[in-house]
Amino acid sequence: MTEDLRGALFRDPSVALVVVDVQNDFADPRGSLFVPGGVEVAANCAALMGDASEAGAIVICTQDWHPAITPHFQEQGGVWPTHCVQGSWGAELQRLLPHPDHLVRKGQGQLDGYSGFGSREPSTGRVEATALREVLERRGTQSLVLAGLALDVCVRETALDAVRLGYPTMLVTSATAAVELTPGAGAGALEELEAAGVKLVRRPLSGLPSPQAPATGPRP
Numbered sequence: 169m170t171e172d173l174r175g176a177l178f179r180d181p182s183v184a185l186v187v188v189d190v191q192n193d194f195a196d197p198r199g200s201l202f203v204p205g206g207v208e209v210a211a212n213c214a215a216l217m218g219d220a221s222e223a224g225a226i227v228i229c230t231q232d233w234h235p236a237i238t239p240h241f242q243e244q245g246g247v248w249p250t251h252c253v254q255g256s257w258g259a260e261l262q263r264l265l266p267h268p269d270h271l272v273r274k275g276q277g278q279l280d281g282y283s284g285f286g287s288r289e290p291s292t293g294r295v296e297a298t299a300l301r302e303v304l305e306r307r308g309t310q311s312l313v314l315a316g317l318a319l320d321v322c323v324r325e326t327a328l329d330a331v332r333l334g335y336p337t338m339l340v341t342s343a344t345a346a347v348e349l350t351p352g353a354g355a356g357a358l359e360e361l362e363a364a365g366v367k368l369v370r371r372p373l374s375g376l377p378s379p380q381a382p383a384t385g386p387r388p
């Protein structure tokens with residue numbers, strides 16, 4: 169994607185950029201659930217955030233924000249290794265990201281869910297909304313540009329909810345990557361999202377500074 173096209177994504181100020189879960193545990197190689205390509209995704213998300221802010225569009229980051237003990241984690245019968253524990257280094261936004269206008273936390277309490285809009289409590293089936301929809305409505309948002317991690321999990325669920333809620337939604341494919349617990353899940357997610365009405369912006373981002381070399385050594 170050229171810089172012109174990047175700017176064009178946010179020409180309409182009623183667009184919101186939603187960057188899903190670009191946090192150390194997913195986007196730093198020392199993270200507990202590092203998504204391959206996560207560092208490049210963080211750099212591309214940072215560039216999109218800069219473009220959106222410059223154009224006057226609102227920038228929202230979601231942040232996976234789990235208690236230490238939750239049915240979301242393998243130790244309590246869930247699918248995932250421990251990640252993004254509230255207040256930990258792994259839960260912090262990846263260092264390349266500028267400050268967003270809004271930070272929306274998700275996956276708190278005993279919820280096992282993925283969407284930036286809300287999660288289901290597994291024992292009761294109750295859906296608990298995050299602040300995302302309220303923020304979008306308050307700002308008069310008419311459409312969304314999505315990016316972030318992971319494509320086949322939290323980005324997928326956030327995009328499907330966005331379409332269900334009636335937001336025209338675009339996903340920037342060079343600013344997302346899949347974790348692929350099942351091989352092929354990333355390609356499958358793109359197909360599913362396109363079929364659901366999400367517009368895929370497939371051209372690669374260009375003219376971006378290359379991401380700094382990934383940090384090495386043990387996680388802080």
Ligand SMILES: [Zn+2]
Pocket residue numbers: 232234240248251252275
């Ligand atoms: Zn999580």
